[in-house]
Amino acid sequence: MEALGIDGKLLLAQLINFGLFFLIFKKFMAKPFFEFIKKQQEAEKEKDRMTEKMLLEESKMEEREKKIVEKAQKEAAEIIQDAKNSAKKIEEKGRLKAQEEVGMLKAQLKKQLEEEEKVLRDRVKEDVMTTSGELVRLVLRDSLDSKQQSQIVANLLKKADTLN
DSSP states (O other): OGGGTOOHHHHHHHHHHHHHHHHHIIIIIIHHHHHHHHHHHHHHHHHHHHHHHHHHHHHHHHHHHHHHHHHHHHHHHHHHHHHHHHHHHHHHHHHHHHHHHHHHHHHHHHHHHHHHHHHHHHHHHHHHHHHHHHHHHHHHTTTSOHHHHHHHHHHHHHHHHHHO
8 A cells, every 4th residue: 555655554643533533423522513513403493493483473463453443443543432422412402492482582572672662552551632622622522511521521522531
């Protein structure tokens, strides 16, 4: 083998050296290295599980959030509808109250007009009576004496009272 440039002793020394290196490497370096690699892989798997779990939780949270938003929207719609109904009721009450007040005002005005009409009729009646009495006195002054005139005026006043 020397002819090929290979030294047997050196090759044997190299093989023994390699074998020792392999045993030392396997016992002291390979085992911790592979354990480190294994721990890294497990940590990576744990990260993947945690990521999946977090994504699942996130989707659940989004679903809950959607439900809460929908519920809030429904409640808001109900509150708005209730407010509209309340406003309609208040409006209706106000309208009825206004109608009642208008009716009361109409009744008061009618009563007031009737009272004023009565007062005016009484005044006109007095004026007519006074004017009639004066006319009768003027007409009868020359033809009748004062006692007869008074009796005629009294009779006319009685008849006027019975007419009304």
